[in-house]
Amino acid sequence: MTLTAVILLGAFHGINPAMGWLFAVARGLQERSRDLLLQSLPVIALGHLASVAVVVAVVSATGSLVTGTALAIGAGVLLVGFGLWHLLARRHFRWVGMRLSLPQLAAWSFLMSSMHGAGLMLLPVLTRMPASHHGHALSGGLFVAGVHTLAMFLTATVVAVVVYEFLGVAVLRRAWFNLDRMWAFALVGAGVLTLVAAV
Numbered sequence: 001m002t003l004t005a006v007i008l009l010g011a012f013h014g015i016n017p018a019m020g021w022l023f024a025v026a027r028g029l030q031e032r033s034r035d036l037l038l039q040s041l042p043v044i045a046l047g048h049l050a051s052v053a054v055v056v057a058v059v060s061a062t063g064s065l066v067t068g069t070a071l072a073i074g075a076g077v078l079l080v081g082f083g084l085w086h087l088l089a090r091r092h093f094r095w096v097g098m099r100l101s102l103p104q105l106a107a108w109s110f111l112m113s114s115m116h117g118a119g120l121m122l123l124p125v126l127t128r129m130p131a132s133h134h135g136h137a138l139s140g141g142l143f144v145a146g147v148h149t150l151a152m153f154l155t156a157t158v159v160a161v162v163v164y165e166f167l168g169v170a171v172l173r174r175a176w177f178n179l180d181r182m183w184a185f186a187l188v189g190a191g192v193l194t195l196v197a198a199v
Contacts, residue, residue, distance in 0.1 A: 003147060009121050010148040013048065014155025018116060020044035020109055021160040028164050037164055038157075043102045045153035047109025048118060049145060055119025056141035059126040079191025082117045087185070122148060 013019045024044060028037030113119070126141050 010151025013152040021156040047106040049149040051113035052119040052145040060138040083188035
């Protein structure tokens with residue numbers, strides 16, 4: 001998986017309403033404020049980055065303790081398992097309301113990104129990074145996380161502004177497809193590819 005794939009995964013996260021743009025649009029519409037919408041998006045991206053950075057930290061910390069093959073196999077199993085759980089789960093995390101402070105919004109984004117396995121999708125990239133030096137692995141992983149989150153943020157901003165200014169949330173009732181299900185299939189697919197590449 002190349003940096004292009006990392007950017008494309010970030011863009012996919014940006015398109016996915018569960019990753020935050022829908023929440024940002026709802027906050028903007030609720031208060032009739034485009035400024036509130038635009039304030040929400042960087043905070044949502046920050047929570048997303050924190051979630052991905054946790055995965056980066058774990059991978060960089062364990063990369064020197066286990067072989068690359070064992071880590072890749074573990075990552076593949078984790079991706080497949082998480083994707084299958086996501087496909088079979090009937091219940092989804094729900095926040096109690098739309099009126100959140102910006103720190104609460106960042107926490108919400110962190111939780112949603114973690115529950116949707118945002119950082120897990122980057123495991124095939126992270127497990128292929130050199131693990132000879134912890135600092136290099138960590139800085140390289142954080143660079144990947146930053147590029148991924150920047151792509152997510154830019155895509156989410158474009159989608160949110162278009163929906164807010166031109167389409168309104170009513171468009172979701174007419175042109176909706178289940179991105180959560182698609183994301184779960186993508187997790188399983190990435191896990192299978194990781195396992196095949198490791199073996």
